[in-house]
Amino acid sequence: MPRRLLVALHAAVLVLGAGLLILSPALSAEPVFPPGMRIGLELQGNLVLSNRFPGFEDAERKVAITILDLPPPAYKEIERSAFAKLQPGMADMKRESFPFASGIGFLISGQGKDKGIALHKWFLLATAAGGAKNIAMLINVEVPEAARAVYSDTVIRKMLASVTFRATPIEEQLALLPFKLNEFAGFRVMQALPAGGLILTEGPSDDIGTQPYVIVSVGRGAPNEASERGKFARELLSSAPLHDLTVTLLEPMRIGGLQGIEIRAQAKGLSGEPISLAQWVRFGSGGFLRVVGVGRKDDWDTLFTRFRAVRDGVELR
Template sequence: MEMTGFMLRRTLAILLTIAALVLQAPRPAAAETVFPPGLRVGLTVPGDLKISTRFPGFEDADRKVAITILDMPIAALEGLERSAFAKTQTEVQDLKREAFPFENGVGVLVSGVATENGAKVHKWFLIASSATGAVPDLAALVSVQVPDDALNVYSEAVVRAALRSVTFRPTPLTEQLGLLPFKLKDMAGFRVLTVMPSGGVILIDGDSDDITSNPYVIVSIGRGAPESGDRGRFAADLLSQAPLRNLQIQGSEPQRISNGPGHEIRAKAESVNGKPVKLVQWVRFGGSGFVRIVGVSSEARWDDLFNRFRAVRDGVEPRG
């Protein structure tokens, strides 16, 4: 009996040692999720697909295979659904719709076959969203198109596996800043609130994201090159579009900004919640477009904030 107990203990020790070695042994790396720069939506990329330089998503240019990704606020979800369904109704045959589980939830998958330039193209449209958790405000449309002669590499099973791997991440602000047509060399203590798809950024002061209660700066670009005598009116028209009430311009003058022609307007207004604010707008003109910087603060903090607004302005540089 003693020998039997010894043998059992020895066998158990050997098994535990083997198990530990197995757990410590290197395992094949999981397929990597790839996120196109600036997007919150990524997936495991099959075949020879690479990040596209022409659109947000991936492409295999040789085989004319593309995965395009629309990353939008969740308020756009209904519009995405209407757009995708309307498009598939008119362009796609053998239409199928199904609930489709993916990495972060369950979406709707629409698939079918279209004819483009006389050739068959297989298409899939995944509509996915996230309303809670780490990514609380996201609607995504992931579209895949595969020509018939590329199905040997990008079969339906391969495409569906890629779509099942669709994953969300929090907004990659650093990446998004890198996509802007300008650099922010000095944020003067402000932090990034959001990067706008139109090529702008909102900076805010304080821990809260409420721009009705905290000072903020908007830096954006636009098209337009008015003559020197018309720049004041042009700048005033831009400011009139701001989401503020009872705007009263207190000063308007041409001004050199970063060694280029510009215009400054100072004004008073009320925020959307009725609180009095002061603001400054600088427009720097160049070529066929302009850079616009708007700083907004409560009246009580204006004297402290103005120099910080100006520091942000002076730190805006074109991206070379």
């Protein structure tokens, strides 16, 4: 695989791959979607959903199709990498426009080697067309020379031509999270993050710069010493994209029966408006649960009660 694409692809796979379920869908003319993903295609050969990465594989023949649902800002960078003149590790490379079921993209194909095994490779890069919004994708197909009798160029192109998009499968994404949310407190799901996070908001748009929002996430690497947890929680909060952050309260508390830290603060939002926020960090064995609620200062009393309800409704799986 080209070095630039390899870096982008591996980084995204590490984020997206965790938690995917293994299933074995029967072959049909219907597109198959990996759990929680908006991108699917019609399968050929003996491909099934992978439990190692987001996509499909024929483990016996070592054929892999990796599907990456990218944030739109990442598309331009990957497109530049894909069209760079030098692509180490690729021979007989071809670039072309490629129409598929939900739009048109760029298809890059060629040959390479991995651990001495000759591979045929295809990369389909595209953004959404029509009614779909905020979708950018990179699909990578790798077929060893020994599997070409089943997965010929014609077969691969037929599969890629069947690529289609669906609405965000919120329930599937929630089921893949490492926690369950039992209380939404009137907020709606805006986005489930592949790394194991959830963004809730209230309002007609997904612009959290103008609406209250809650972020729930989990992480590793929390300090074991209670004396270090306040500093750790404050450093987490300092990474938020806010201006003029001023902490007004930082104190230990028990959250869900475990040790935790509550921080309240004032800041300015992305557009300069005054906002209030609260962050709760609940510590466990080597990891932590983090809940951040952000809203307009004028609405804080009501929002704070709702943020706490969301916090208390989080249950680790």
